[in-house]
Amino acid sequence: MDIFELAIYILPPYVVALFAFGVAYRVSRYIFMFRRVPVRRRQRPASKLLAGLVKTFLDPLIIDARMRKSDFIGGLILLHILGVIPLIFLLGQHVAMFSYWFPPYSVLRPLSIPSSATSPALTLTAPLKPASEMSWTFVESVWGPLTVILNGDLLAVLAMLGVSYKIGDKLWRAYRRVGHVRLGDFAALLLLLAILVTGFLATHHLPSGDIVTYRFVLGTHILLAEVLVAVLPFTKFWHFVFGYWYGKLHEWYDLKYRRGAL
Amino acid sequence: MSGWEAFSPDTLRSEAKAIAGRLNPVLLHFVEDCVGCALCEVNCPYTPAGEEYGPVEKAEPLRRIVRGQVFLAAKVLPWLFGARLPRSAEELDRWAELAYRCTNCGLCYITCPFGIHSGTMIQHLRYSLARTGRIPTLLKMMMDLEASGNVLSVEGFSKVWSELLGKLEGLGVSFDRKGAKYVYLPSLAEALITPGALVGTAKILNKLGLDWTMPSKPLSVRAPIANLAGDSGAALEVTRRIVDYVAGIGASTVVLSDGGYPYRFLRFDAPALLGKPLGFEVVHIVELLHEALRKGSLKLREVDQKITWHSPCQLGRMGGLIEEPAEVLSSTSKNFVKLESHGLLSKCCGGGNAIACVVPPTIEMFEGLLGGKIPISEKEKVFLDKLYKDMLIASKAKVDEIRKSGASTVITACVGCVHTLQLASKAHGLGVEIKTLPEYIAELLPE
Numbered sequence: 001m002d003i004f005e006l007a008i009y010i011l012p013p014y015v016v017a018l019f020a021f022g023v024a025y026r027v028s029r030y031i032f033m034f035r036r037v038p039v040r041r042r043q044r045p046a047s048k049l050l051a052g053l054v055k056t057f058l059d060p061l062i063i064d065a066r067m068r069k070s071d072f073i074g075g076l077i078l079l080h081i082l083g084v085i086p087l088i089f090l091l092g093q094h095v096a097m098f099s100y101w102f103p104p105y106s107v108l109r110p111l112s113i114p115s116s117a118t119s120p121a122l123t124l125t126a127p128l129k130p131a132s133e134m135s136w137t138f139v140e141s142v143w144g145p146l147t148v149i150l151n152g153d154l155l156a157v158l159a160m161l162g163v164s165y166k167i168g169d170k171l172w173r174a175y176r177r178v179g180h181v182r183l184g185d186f187a188a189l190l191l192l193l194a195i196l197v198t199g200f201l202a203t204h205h206l207p208s209g210d211i212v213t214y215r216f217v218l219g220t221h222i223l224l225a226e227v228l229v230a231v232l233p234f235t236k237f238w239h240f241v242f243g244y245w246y247g248k249l250h251e252w253y254d255l256k257y258r259r260g261a262l
Numbered sequence: 263m264s265g266w267e268a269f270s271p272d273t274l275r276s277e278a279k280a281i282a283g284r285l286n287p288v289l290l291h292f293v294e295d296c297v298g299c300a301l302c303e304v305n306c307p308y309t310p311a312g313e314e315y316g317p318v319e320k321a322e323p324l325r326r327i328v329r330g331q332v333f334l335a336a337k338v339l340p341w342l343f344g345a346r347l348p349r350s351a352e353e354l355d356r357w358a359e360l361a362y363r364c365t366n367c368g369l370c371y372i373t374c375p376f377g378i379h380s381g382t383m384i385q386h387l388r389y390s391l392a393r394t395g396r397i398p399t400l401l402k403m404m405m406d407l408e409a410s411g412n413v414l415s416v417e418g419f420s421k422v423w424s425e426l427l428g429k430l431e432g433l434g435v436s437f438d439r440k441g442a443k444y445v446y447l448p449s450l451a452e453a454l455i456t457p458g459a460l461v462g463t464a465k466i467l468n469k470l471g472l473d474w475t476m477p478s479k480p481l482s483v484r485a486p487i488a489n490l491a492g493d494s495g496a497a498l499e500v501t502r503r504i505v506d507y508v509a510g511i512g513a514s515t516v517v518l519s520d521g522g523y524p525y526r527f528l529r530f531d532a533p534a535l536l537g538k539p540l541g542f543e544v545v546h547i548v549e550l551l552h553e554a555l556r557k558g559s560l561k562l563r564e565v566d567q568k569i570t571w572h573s574p575c576q577l578g579r580m581g582g583l584i585e586e587p588a589e590v591l592s593s594t595s596k597n598f599v600k601l602e603s604h605g606l607l608s609k610c611c612g613g614g615n616a617i618a619c620v621v622p623p624t625i626e627m628f629e630g631l632l633g634g635k636i637p638i639s640e641k642e643k644v645f646l647d648k649l650y651k652d653m654l655i656a657s658k659a660k661v662d663e664i665r666k667s668g669a670s671t672v673i674t675a676c677v678g679c680v681h682t683l684q685l686a687s688k689a690h691g692l693g694v695e696i697k698t699l700p701e702y703i704a705e706l707l708p709e
Contacts, residue, residue, distance in 0.1 A: 029287075029290060030287040030290065030291075033285060033286050033287045033290065034286075034287050035286065037533065037534040038533045038534070038537070038538055038539045039530055039533045039534060040533075040539070040543070042582045056372075056377075059372055059373070059606075059607075060301060060372075060373060060374065060375040061375075063301065063304060063305065063373050063607075064301055064375075067304040067305075068301060068304055071299065071301065075299065170298075173300075176313070178313070178314070178319060179314075179319055179322045180296075180298050180300070180318050180319050180322045180325075180344075181298065182298075182343070182344040183342060184343065184344075185298055236297045236298070238294075238295065239295055239297050239376060242295075243291065243294075243295030243297075243376050244375065244376055246291060246295070246377075247291060247295055247374070247375075247376035247377030247378060248375075248376070248377045249377075250288060250291065250377055251371060251372070251377030251379075252377075254288075255368075255371070255372070255579070255580070255582075255606075258530070259530060259580065259581060259582035260582035260583075261578065261579055261580070261581070261582045261584060261606060262582075262584070262606075
């Protein structure tokens with residue numbers, strides 16, 4: 001058994017179990033600590049509260065764009081919006097993989113992003129179709145001219161630039177002995193960078209085209225991604241699943257719904 | 263050895279346990295969901311005084327304390343998982359420096375992409391530091407005075423209050439009158455720093471024709487001053503005192519003229535601390551004015567003066583009254599101008615959360631009232647001198663904004679803001695008149 005087989009056929013249920021345990025552990029703490037607060041809320045019109053909800057999510061983005069442009073471009077646009085979010089959920093190879101593990105995911109197949117701007121082929125070896133009922137070899141992209149941007153190659157490079165920006169920012173802060181920078185910050189960012197690099201290499205059958213190397217690089221890519229999923233509830237990646245949504249919704253509830261700060 | 267020199271690892275460890283016991287879902291989110299993006303720095307009034315005063319950095323000590331108590335990996339390897347407690351008095355001093363560079367203004371709360379309010383964490387940190395002895399002496403003195411239940415036991419304070427009572431009696435105010443529907447709750451701090459707010463509020467309440475009374479003695483230094491040191495136990499005692507007083511009168515509404523943290527505390531935080539509703543409503547005088555103007559039951563005289571409104575963070579952003587004061591003021595002058603940052607992201611004056619209350623000029627003022635020197639160690643003096651310097655840097659953005667507005671008078675509604683703006687105005691040569699909203703409005707009441 002090689003790393004590829006381990007990552008695809010053996011580990012997934014364990015990864016899901018660890019992830020589920022972590023989610024249950026972290027969310028349960030919030031549930032068990034919850035106490036109802038007897039405060040009379042300030043009455044505000046529902047329409048203003050709804051607009052306030054949208055603004056609660058938009059405000060940090062606007063502030064970032066106005067006051068910290070480098071972070072807005074490197075951290076938000078490159079890393080998040082153009083980088084990992086479409087790559088993780090819509091890259092054709094990922095849609096195929098997730099659909100294999102979780103068939104309803106194939107509903108996103110029409111939105112799949114090809115890995116190349118010039119070819120809809122899922123792999124370099126296409127059109128050799130794998131012997132499976134679920135197999136597909138091309139991304140019938142609905143993105144039209146947007147494929148110039150929405151393609152795995154470009155998005156992966158942008159995401160790598162975004163992660164590198166974040167690593168650089170942390171290093172610069174660490175150099176200035178800023179106290180909140182911790183080893184875990186670097187571990188998380190380096191893990192993400194390794195996943196992006198191995199994914200990019202696997203897509204292009206690099207560093208060599210032989211099957212053993214390919215299976216090793218792709219296997220490493222999937223294995224590292226599984227590590228990320230398994231540790232996600234215990235690391236800062238948790239913000240993506242819970243922290244961001246809980247935090248902003250709570251802020252809206254506290255400041256706008258309860259106190260009426262609109 | 264004074265509290266500012268002491269260092270006890272045992273006290274720190276026991277405080278760490280105590281903080282873990284006070285965790286709730288919201289505080290847990292604040293502690294564990296920060297990704298360290300440091301965007302909060304851009305709007306914090308103290309970042310211009312040093313990058314190290316950004317909210318993420320100031321909240322880090324509290325995170326270290328909690329991590330070491332809550333997370334297994336951090337318990338085992340504290341140095342690796344950011345859970346190491348201070349190992350020397352100097353490190354603890356550094357924590358105190360960070361904790362007293364926060365006005366708890368809430369700007370970081372809105373700026374943070376994850377809705378993390380660093381100010382809340384810093385209040386918890388302040389409490390732990392106070393238990394180790396790191397608390398400004400003047401703040402501690404006022405907390406002790408408030409806890410004693412008799413804030414007029416100091417002759418200087420008693421004299422100021424008596425003079426004010428004389429003026430209020432002249433307005434026909436009745437004190438401690440049972441059966442009144444409204445209780446006006448001024449604090450000792452207002453009597454000392456913004457006495458015009460008390461007289462102005464009394465005139466407004468009379469003009470509105472409300473059935474009201476007020477305590478013959480202030481129930482607090484500034485309800486509750488212990489809140490500024492994060493001492494929820496002492497704050498609870500004062501809250502109970504206020505609740506009992508209002509229940510004794512039988513009033514349905516408490517009116518405040520101080521739009522600083524007492525408004526936020528009594529309106530939103532006190533019921534949570536008490537674990538039940540207070541049994542009465544809490545309103546700021548501007549809410550009564552806004553309502554009366556809206557209904558047309560009150561008409562104010564208009565002036566040409568160019569005025570502006572400095573929104574106290576605890577009344578506006580954290581208290582929900584952002585547009586109401588501006589609407590009241592715009593009805594009094596065609597030359598009312600909003601400050602550039604007016605709204606949810608209104609700039610902080612830089613002196614809230616007890617900062618302006620403990621800096622050297624305030625100490626001098628209190629020494630005059632107390633009739634003697636306040637015993638402050640050399641180490642604390644250095645701490646306070648630097649704090650004052652940083653406070654003036656923090657207030658600069660607000661001063662610049664006021665200057666840009668071209669207003670000759672700044673209206674606000676918070677004792678701390680008035681005091682800070684007076685100090686900052688003097689230091690930065692702003693040259694504007696600073697008034698509380700009640701005293702400004704009282705001048706415009708119809709005959």
